Amino acid sequence: MDHPVSPLAKPFPAMPQIAGVVPHVVRAGYKDWGRCDLTYVTLEPGTVVAGVFTRNLCCSSEVEIGRENVKQGQARALVVNAGNSNAFTGYRGREAVEQIMAQVADYLGCPKEQVFVSSTGVIGVPLPKDKAREGVDKALTAEPCSWEDAANTIATTDTFAKGATATAMVDDTKVTISAIIKGSGMIAPDMATMLGYLFTDAAVEPAFLQECLSAANVRTFSCITVDSDTSTSDTVLAFATGKAGNVPLASFGSPGADAFAAAIHDVCRQLAHLVVRDGEGAQKFIAVTVTGAVSDESARKVGMAIANSPLVKTAIAGEDANWGRVVMAVGKAGEPADRDKLSIGFGGVWAAREGLPLADYDEAPVAAHLKGHDVTIEVDLGLGEGSATVWTCDLTHGYISINADYRS
Amino acid sequence: MDHPVSPLAKPFPAMPQIAGVVPHVVRAGYKDWGRCDLTYVTLEPGTVVAGVFTRNLCCSSEVEIGRENVKQGQARALVVNAGNSNAFTGYRGREAVEQIMAQVADYLGCPKEQVFVSSTGVIGVPLPKDKAREGVDKALTAEPCSWEDAANTIATTDTFAKGATATAMVDDTKVTISAIIKGSGMIAPDMATMLGYLFTDAAVEPAFLQECLSAANVRTFSCITVDSDTSTSDTVLAFATGKAGNVPLASFGSPGADAFAAAIHDVCRQLAHLVVRDGEGAQKFIAVTVTGAVSDESARKVGMAIANSPLVKTAIAGEDANWGRVVMAVGKAGEPADRDKLSIGFGGVWAAREGLPLADYDEAPVAAHLKGHDVTIEVDLGLGEGSATVWTCDLTHGYISINADYRS
Known part of the structure; x- marks a missing residue:
């Protein structure tokens, strides 16, 4: 364990012995x-x-x-x-x-x-x-x-x-x-x-x-x-x-x-x-919840497209409520989606609803939410009853340092 | 054009006018x-x-x-x-x-x-x-x-x-x-x-x-x-x-x-x-050539799995001939592949053939190749006649700086 302990670490719990x-x-x-x-x-x-x-x-x-x-x-x-x-x-x-x-x-x-x-x-x-x-x-x-x-x-x-x-x-x-x-x-x-x-x-x-x-x-x-x-x-x-x-x-x-x-x-x-x-370089723990998909599996795939997007992950690292990058990731997932029914939020606050930026969108609570270690992204596809939550971390200089700044 | 010019830039060519x-x-x-x-x-x-x-x-x-x-x-x-x-x-x-x-x-x-x-x-x-x-x-x-x-x-x-x-x-x-x-x-x-x-x-x-x-x-x-x-x-x-x-x-x-x-x-x-x-933060231009696939489209998908792998891209940024990460990317592509027929090389030098590291693998020419701006990765799946070349760049601190170190 050569690297500094993750800022997102949890203490090891009191773990019972298991008979046998x-x-x-x-x-x-x-x-x-x-x-x-x-x-x-x-x-x-x-x-x-x-x-x-x-x-x-x-x-x-x-x-x-x-x-x-x-x-x-x-x-x-x-x-x-x-x-x-x-x-x-x-x-x-x-x-x-x-x-x-x-x-x-x-x-x-x-x-x-x-x-x-x-x-x-x-x-x-x-x-x-x-x-x-x-x-x-x-x-x-x-x-x-x-x-x-x-x-x-x-x-x-x-x-x-x-x-x-x-x-x-x-x-x-x-x-x-x-x-x-x-x-x-x-x-x-x-x-x-x-x-x-x-x-x-x-x-x-x-x-x-x-x-x-x-x-x-x-x-x-x-x-x-x-x-x-x-x-x-x-x-x-x-x-x-x-x-x-x-x-x-x-x-x-x-x-x-x-x-x-x-x-x-x-x-x-x-x-x-x-x-x-403990994701390498992680500074933020991100939960992406997708609702309104045509199925749970479709929701999971959309969630993973968001969670795997370097653009979304670097935006969160930058504490930037860049919902346009979330739109992009939804669109590239290849799952059923309709731009004009799509809603996107951070920390429980909608930034865009049904395909349009919200006119009265208040970024202050979102900015405060993004400064924390635990970040949520909410996506409602507006199509059906499928839902899923996926988890990822942000993409930071720490990731590059660990994986590029050395010769094996 | 606020960022420094890419080290991989090419001069603008003499371009003929087109009638009409x-x-x-x-x-x-x-x-x-x-x-x-x-x-x-x-x-x-x-x-x-x-x-x-x-x-x-x-x-x-x-x-x-x-x-x-x-x-x-x-x-x-x-x-x-x-x-x-x-x-x-x-x-x-x-x-x-x-x-x-x-x-x-x-x-x-x-x-x-x-x-x-x-x-x-x-x-x-x-x-x-x-x-x-x-x-x-x-x-x-x-x-x-x-x-x-x-x-x-x-x-x-x-x-x-x-x-x-x-x-x-x-x-x-x-x-x-x-x-x-x-x-x-x-x-x-x-x-x-x-x-x-x-x-x-x-x-x-x-x-x-x-x-x-x-x-x-x-x-x-x-x-x-x-x-x-x-x-x-x-x-x-x-x-x-x-x-x-x-x-x-x-x-x-x-x-x-x-x-x-x-x-x-x-x-x-x-x-x-x-x-x-001009990929953001790019320091290396990487050509990935896949041969021996069951079809050209299968070769392209395997190539893209390699070219999209953050682990492969950071390894190249670190000038590290980490062929294990290429193996991983081939395996996750979901296309037909057989670990024991797989060969992997850099700059035209095989590091592994038919599922085994080469006993007489000479890393010196590979290390020299990886220091340059233009890098090639060769993968032979050993299955068929399909082939493709895909192109990407490395993943560096520059990418993180451009995409995370700011608030929009």
Whole structure:
């Protein structure tokens, strides 16, 4: 964590332990640094798993293997390597992942498909197998660590540790979710990655855990952007140990399923926001809410066109209520839009309504709103009932400094 | 032209007059500036017209009207307003355009559909009708001006005047094209616009002129990007007076048609490159060539994903041969790609082939190449015969300064 802490950082929360889940961290030495860089989380037998993965076609072996193995639904361990993403490394990268899976599976006496591996960091360099072997060896017998230690150890260019927690009542049983994430968008030197892990003591069928995670993903991780660049390694996994002892959740028909799904959604949204708050160079946290679209998905696409527009992001950095740039971004999204029905506001104050600048538009409250760290942009397309909110950060000199002012 | 001249600027070329075309410039005073800001080009009777326009759904009245009127194929005049884009101004903006068309048509005694109007500059402020009327009045009787004066007058935040010329032999007749353009991408304060105008003395049927312009557009203007933001006003028009006296070109079956189409393509490519060379904050002119794609269009989309990637653009700004970021951009393009067949190079030197970093990769010539103003990125997808080249510039502190470090 070489960069100054983001001005948008949040303190690490008090995170409950999850029965059946034990995190450990050790130093494998993937880079020439003094910190821990290998995270090893053990999961008691019976833990189920669900996952969502990057759609990048040039994804890493970790993603390819994880996407396949999540289908069998059971997990006994998670290993996260920091400092080397192992992406674009061909068969040698794949061998390193398979070695780690076999080493842990041998120790735990489980099928290797139940060992999940993620890697983040430099691209194009095969993960060194000797360092991985020694690191995992140490990890297998290491002392347990705190969630904050684990959150720091999965990080690369993040400027603060990121965690979130939530509880839900499932019938008469309280279940708890603790989760960690790393990422500054997809934008760090040598390409950072978003890796997120949720752990819960709830008893839940794998298919329903996947349904909850996938649904939450659509409205959280898929609604954030720092710079429109999609990592080769993005991964979010959810693990459920069942130790809370509730009647297993099998579908939305199960008692407490709605509360559990809401808690998963809540944690995913918290994690997604934390990633944006650590977007490289970010000075403003921006929520873009689009209403009046022909569908929710159309609203999301319009929101992302706004959130990805360098012109909009630099305008917010300049604290400039430049609604003309928002008009441009709506128009380029390619989704149904009618210039003469379009309304645009900042901080809850309309600047333009139904295709015309407001004659009595008072810029003073908008200017005050834009000076803060949390900025909202409202867009009403005036066409239908679809809506979505997406989140991004501004585009500043800090982004250029981090990504251009160095030689790798 | 308040900003320092781009380091990538080209001198304005010696541009031939085109028989039947007379440019004039005057000061309408759309902004509080001392320079001319209204360009008026007269076209002799019989001049035909073709055009390509922005696909932005929130386009200006100028674009809506021009797109419709280009269909009748005849043109007598062009009026370009600088300092006010007249976009997102509702019925009042439309009235201003119609006033200009009627005023010029009355004077020339032609149908108003044969008067083409473009506007560029601030958004959301209706073009003032009184200033437009007085400006056009002066323009109707103004002295002719040079191409360079016209190129300077259509400009807004451009840092240099942009023109291009080419000739072709049509059967035994030499035909000439002179063309001007303005734009620094779609990225200037308050949103700049790409406006381009080609003038030729060739005799050509409107449908074939449109065919040549549309084909050239696909491989030139549609292959450049500065920041992925699409203007509400982008317009390129081609006018042909027929004064060269060649047998009119009606199709690719006409003698000399290939030479004429090649000359149109050549001029469009020159103009497109000039816009990139004036991209805000640009220090590097970047050509991205994609080969081995399943189709030319697929190659273009992959190229644009690379050219629009902030990570790739900041890497080039940092003179960093970060091919991992190119891998990422290929993978996110959503076009057919196979990580294990992918090759990536800079300045003609492969850094990775068929999914693996080259063991004997010599970075010295690549590092030297990246220090220059003109950078090439080569990507071979290894799948098929499709290819394309797209052009962009790097992403620097200059971009942030121009777009964020001010309040409009």
